[in-house]
Amino acid sequence: MRGKIVVTGGTGRLGQVVVERLAERGAEVQSISRRNTTVSVDLRKGTNIDQAVAGARAIVHCATTNGRGDVEATRNLIEAAKRAGGPHLVYISIVGVEGVPMPYYRAKLAAEREIAESGLPWTTLRATQFHDLVAQILGLAARLPVMPLPTGFRFQPIDTGDVADRLAALAAGPPRGRVADMGGPQILDVRQLAGLYLMRAGKRRPLVSVPVPGAVARGYREGRHLAPDHAVGRRTFEEFLAGWAPGPVG
Numbered sequence: 241m242r243g244k245i246v247v248t249g250g251t252g253r254l255g256q257v258v259v260e261r262l263a264e265r266g267a268e269v270q271s272i273s274r275r276n277t278t279v280s281v282d283l284r285k286g287t288n289i290d291q292a293v294a295g296a297r298a299i300v301h302c303a304t305t306n307g308r309g310d311v312e313a314t315r316n317l318i319e320a321a322k323r324a325g326g327p328h329l330v331y332i333s334i335v336g337v338e339g340v341p342m343p344y345y346r347a348k349l350a351a352e353r354e355i356a357e358s359g360l361p362w363t364t365l366r367a368t369q370f371h372d373l374v375a376q377i378l379g380l381a382a383r384l385p386v387m388p389l390p391t392g393f394r395f396q397p398i399d400t401g402d403v404a405d406r407l408a409a410l411a412a413g414p415p416r417g418r419v420a421d422m423g424g425p426q427i428l429d430v431r432q433l434a435g436l437y438l439m440r441a442g443k444r445r446p447l448v449s450v451p452v453p454g455a456v457a458r459g460y461r462e463g464r465h466l467a468p469d470h471a472v473g474r475r476t477f478e479e480f481l482a483g484w485a486p487g488p489v490g
């Protein structure tokens with residue numbers, strides 16, 4: 241592969257694996273984030289982006305400020321990419337961003353639109369929740385003496401390795417626009433997920449279903465964040481947990 245590929249958020253859950261997968265394919269990879277050891281790039285503030293993307297033939301945009309500036313960060317990246325000659329911009333978004341009306345999803349949807357309207361060659365992939373995130377949230381709930389679980393919520397967790405494989409392949413290819421969503425291999429109720437988590441963590445907790453009001457919870461209950469027709473991820477949540485060690489929060 242000729243020309244470097246930049247991975248924004250290359251220190252994050254997904255970004256780290258994307259960097260690995262691209263390197264395995266023989267690409268010259270540059271990871272950028274605020275914690276970068278060589279040059280700190282702040283996409284939201286717009287610092288050092290030009291320097292980081294110069295000479296890139298593709299950018300895989302995995303950085304997220306968790307909604308506190310994703311649109312500004314994406315705009316700053318787009319402008320820098322244009323100045324750098326217009327590399328292929330590959331974006332990772334979330335299944336259901338228009339179906340679950342929470343601020344983070346709105347920001348992701350707005351960032352998707354910025355990319356689609358940027359004039360740059362682009363590809364956007366939406367994925368369901370990552371195993372790591374689901375395990376982390378369950379770990380927080382399991383800190384309590386009883387484990388509160390939102391009534392009627394299901395998830396289709398996917399492995400970051402599966403998503404990273406797809407992003408690496410997309411970055412190596414031509415711009416595709418919005419590609420098919422990517423979901424994990426199984427859709428599981430939160431009680432099933434909690435049971436698997438507790439077994440792995442060696443804990444026992446009573447599970448308490450908590451009805452959650454509001455439009456966001458309704459979106460989740462309706463499964464707007466699921467991709468049942470695209471259950472293409474290979475690694476199950478149980479397989480993920482087998483190789484997983486709880487971190488400080490989970």
Ligand SMILES: NC(=O)c1ccc[n+]([C@@H]2O[C@H](COP(=O)([O-])OP(=O)(O)OC[C@H]3O[C@@H](n4cnc5c(N)ncnc54)[C@H](OP(=O)(O)O)[C@@H]3O)[C@@H](O)[C@H]2O)c1
Nearest residue numbers: 249251252253254273274275282283284303304369370373
């Ligand atoms: N987590 C999920 O379940 C899930 C599901 C589907 C899609 N996604 C999407 O996948 C992407 C990656 O998610 P993730 O869970 O891997 O994220 P993450 O672990 O929270 O990582 C976020 C990354 O963004 C970087 N970052 C944050 N603010 C920045 C800034 N101002 N300038 C430059 N870099 C910045 C962070 O590095 P520094 O702190 O060093 O700057 C870090 O490398 C996101 O776009 C997310 O929406 C996530």
